[in-house]
Amino acid sequence: MNKFPVLEIFGPTIQGEGMVVGRKTMFVRTAGCDYSCSWCDSKFTWDGSAKQEIVRMTADEILAKLTETGGDKFDHVTISGGNPALLKNLNELIDVLHDSGNEVALETQGSRWQDWFISIDDLTISPKPPSSGMITNWKSLDHIIGTLRESNRLKNTSLKVVIFNDEDIKYAEKVHERYPDISFFLQVGNDDLEENKATNLANHLLEKYEWLIDKVVASTKLNHVRVLPQVHALVWGNKRGV
Numbered sequence: 001m002n003k004f005p006v007l008e009i010f011g012p013t014i015q016g017e018g019m020v021v022g023r024k025t026m027f028v029r030t031a032g033c034d035y036s037c038s039w040c041d042s043k044f045t046w047d048g049s050a051k052q053e054i055v056r057m058t059a060d061e062i063l064a065k066l067t068e069t070g071g072d073k074f075d076h077v078t079i080s081g082g083n084p085a086l087l088k089n090l091n092e093l094i095d096v097l098h099d100s101g102n103e104v105a106l107e108t109q110g111s112r113w114q115d116w117f118i119s120i121d122d123l124t125i126s127p128k129p130p131s132s133g134m135i136t137n138w139k140s141l142d143h144i145i146g147t148l149r150e151s152n153r154l155k156n157t158s159l160k161v162v163i164f165n166d167e168d169i170k171y172a173e174k175v176h177e178r179y180p181d182i183s184f185f186l187q188v189g190n191d192d193l194e195e196n197k198a199t200n201l202a203n204h205l206l207e208k209y210e211w212l213i214d215k216v217v218a219s220t221k222l223n224h225v226r227v228l229p230q231v232h233a234l235v236w237g238n239k240r241g242v
């Protein structure tokens with residue numbers, strides 16, 4: 001069996017973002033990313049600072065740890081990172097999770113395709129706007145969305161763009177125009193990753209949320225969309241493992 005680099009296994013908690021926001025879920029966070037977003041809230045997955053915490057685990061070992069941590073208090077597992085789409089054999093984990101009665105969600109940025117995307121129940125693709133410092137490879141994104149469409153998986157797929165400024169709004173409009181039939185989410189960007197008091201962060205992020213709502217309401221190109229904050233950031237602030 002293949003081993004996967006795991007940085008965190010936690011929960012049950014709620015999915016704080018996007019298409020299944022509020023859903024009770026466990027999290028598996030893999031190490032390693034092909035991007036380096038300026039505002040990444042999970043930099044420890046790729047900047048080397050948590051290198052000694054990475055554990056190489058088989059799918060069975062991950063399920064055992066999920067069960068040890070969450071008991072029988074979960075039936076949904078979200079895989080995030082880093083970019084879990086760097087892991088070619090992750091189908092092994094998805095199969096083990098499905099076989100044990102779980103639904104499986106995945107968070108990725110849309111830079112790499114994997115064949116196992118078609119077995120994900122809740123697939124979130126989060127292309128990165130200009131504020132991240134990353135450049136979108138539209139060919140890759142077209143290929144990913146096109147393959148999901150041909151495989152009849154668009155019902156299981158969503159796009160989620162994190163917004164920090166006006167340029168990011170323009171980028172979100174472009175993404176939504178390019179893939180109009182995919183469930184589309186705009187998410188408040190957290191620009192204060194150092195704040196360690198949850199209530200201070202919540203007050204700040206709620207102001208950002210109001211700004212984002214105002215922008216989307218005023219846009220003629222963002223109609224069939226949803227606007228959300230990171231609910232976990234409102235409740236627990238910048239705490240890790242929630």
Ligand SMILES: C[S@@+](CC[C@H](N)C(=O)[O-])C[C@H]1O[C@@H](n2cnc3c(N)ncnc32)[C@H](O)[C@@H]1O
Pocket residue numbers: 033039040041042080081082083084107108109125126160162187188189190191230
């Ligand atoms: C940490 S990433 C891991 C998965 C994948 N690498 C990706 O970016 O989609 C999970 C989600 O958190 C979002 N995110 C990261 N930093 C953020 C921040 N400072 N504020 C709001 N959302 C953020 C990402 O855009 C992504 O949708």
Ligand SMILES: Nc1nc2[nH]cc(C(=O)O)c2c(=O)[nH]1
Pocket residue numbers: 013014015016017027042080081107232242
């Ligand atoms: N509660 C909670 N919801 C989340 N949604 C996406 C997360 C992520 O870091 O990928 C995340 C996370 O870390 N915690």
Ligand code: SF4
Pocket residue numbers: 033034035036037040041042043045081082083109
């Ligand atoms: S793609 Fe995701 S994990 Fe990678 S740097 Fe950007 S936000 Fe962080």
Ligand SMILES: [Mg+2]
Pocket residue numbers: 041042
């Ligand atoms: Mg997060």
